[in-house]
Amino acid sequence: MDVAVLGCGRWGTFLAWYVNKVGHKVMLWGREQSRNFNGLRESRKNEYLLLPEEIELTSSLEQALSFAEIIIISISAQELRSFAKVLSTLNSQGKTFILCMKGIEASSGKRLTQVFSEEVGKNINLAVWVGPGHVQDFVKNIPNCMVIGSDNIEVTKKIAGAFNSELIRFYYGQDLIGNEIGAATKNVMGIAAGMLDGLNYSSLKGSLMARGTREISRLIRAMGGNDVTIYGLSHLGDYEATLFSMHSHNRKFGEVFVEGKPFDKLAEGVSTIKALKELSNLYEIELPICNALYEIIFEHKNAKATLEELFLRPLKYEFQ
Incomplete structure (x- = not known):
C-alpha cells in the first residue's frame, strides 16, 4: 500500500519510519523552508x-x-484548519485520511475531525490514530498499544489491519468523540x-489521575460520547506516557513553567x-483542573496556591 505522511516533526518522521517498517511504500512531506x-x-x-533510503521525501x-x-497528517493541531484549506484545493477523491495529532481547535472548541471535515468535505474516509507511545521507546523496539478510531468501522478495520504489528498493537476505537477528546485532554x-x-x-499525581x-x-458524556471511553487507551491508557515520562513535552512544559x-x-x-474553556462554557460543565490550569497559564495566578486550593480543599464526598 502507498502511504503519504504529511509533517516531518518528531512524530510524523517516526510514522513514516514505522509505516515503512511494516511493509508499505512511504512518501514523507515537509515544507521547503x-x-x-x-x-x-x-x-x-x-x-x-x-530514515531508510526507500522512503521518498x-x-x-x-x-x-x-x-x-x-x-x-501529523502537524500542529492549531494549524490543521489552514492546512486542510490547502488540501481541499487538491484531488482527494478516494483517499483515506488519518489525523495523528492530539488537540482541539482553541478558537472554537471543535474536534480535529470536525475541523478537517468542514474544510475538506464530509464525504471522505477519515480516522484518528491516538494512544500511548514515545518515539524514543518505539525505535528501541519497546512495544505499545494504540487506537484507530473512525465513524466508519470498515475504515477503522482497514487502517488497523494495514498497520498492526508486534511493535504497535491496534484496537478499534468505538467512540470517536471520546477518543478525540480523551487524547487531547x-x-x-x-x-x-x-x-x-x-x-x-x-x-x-495519583489524585490527578x-x-x-x-x-x-x-465532558465527553455532555458532548454525546461514551464516558467510559476515557478509561481506555486514548486517555487513561496514555497517562503513563504523559504524566510520568521524561519524554513528554506537555509534562515537561508544566514542570519548567512553575520553575520559571x-x-x-x-x-x-x-x-x-x-x-476546554470554550467547551466548559458551551456545555455548562465544571472542569476544575482545566480551569485551574487556565488561571495559572493565562491569568498568571500563583501555581502553588492555585493547585493547593484545587487538591487540598475542604472535606467533601469523593463521589456525588
Missing part, C-alpha cells in the same frame, strides 16, 4: 532515528497526495502533572486548555 525537512533531506536522520503536496492511497493532565513535579508535589478522568468523562524557565518544544496541551 522547514528546518526538520531540510535536515532529513541532507542526512536522512533526526535526533531520534535514521517531497516538499510538494500535490505529489504526496497523488502518490498515496492513505494520507497520514491527556495532554492537559500532563501539564498539570508537570506542575506538580516542579512543585515537588509528585505524590498528588483519579479526578482528571472523572472530570473529562463528564523557558520551553522551546511544542506542548499541544496549552492550546487545548483554551479550547
Whole structure:
C-alpha cells in the first residue's frame, strides 16, 4: 500500500519510519523552508532515528497526495484548519485520511475531525490514530498499544489491519468523540502533572489521575460520547506516557513553567486548555483542573496556591 505522511516533526518522521517498517511504500512531506525537512533531506536522520533510503521525501503536496492511497497528517493541531484549506484545493477523491495529532481547535472548541471535515468535505474516509507511545521507546523496539478510531468501522478495520504489528498493537476505537477528546485532554493532565513535579508535589499525581478522568468523562458524556471511553487507551491508557515520562513535552512544559524557565518544544496541551474553556462554557460543565490550569497559564495566578486550593480543599464526598 502507498502511504503519504504529511509533517516531518518528531512524530510524523517516526510514522513514516514505522509505516515503512511494516511493509508499505512511504512518501514523507515537509515544507521547503522547514528546518526538520531540510535536515532529513541532507542526512536522512533526526535526533531520534535514521530514515531508510526507500522512503521518498517531497516538499510538494500535490505529489504526496497523488502518490498515496492513505494520507497520514501529523502537524500542529492549531494549524490543521489552514492546512486542510490547502488540501481541499487538491484531488482527494478516494483517499483515506488519518489525523495523528492530539488537540482541539482553541478558537472554537471543535474536534480535529470536525475541523478537517468542514474544510475538506464530509464525504471522505477519515480516522484518528491516538494512544500511548514515545518515539524514543518505539525505535528501541519497546512495544505499545494504540487506537484507530473512525465513524466508519470498515475504515477503522482497514487502517488497523494495514498497520498492526508486534511493535504497535491496534484496537478499534468505538467512540470517536471520546477518543478525540480523551487524547487531547491527556495532554492537559500532563501539564498539570508537570506542575506538580516542579512543585515537588509528585505524590498528588495519583489524585490527578483519579479526578482528571472523572472530570473529562463528564465532558465527553455532555458532548454525546461514551464516558467510559476515557478509561481506555486514548486517555487513561496514555497517562503513563504523559504524566510520568521524561519524554513528554506537555509534562515537561508544566514542570519548567512553575520553575520559571523557558520551553522551546511544542506542548499541544496549552492550546487545548483554551479550547476546554470554550467547551466548559458551551456545555455548562465544571472542569476544575482545566480551569485551574487556565488561571495559572493565562491569568498568571500563583501555581502553588492555585493547585493547593484545587487538591487540598475542604472535606467533601469523593463521589456525588
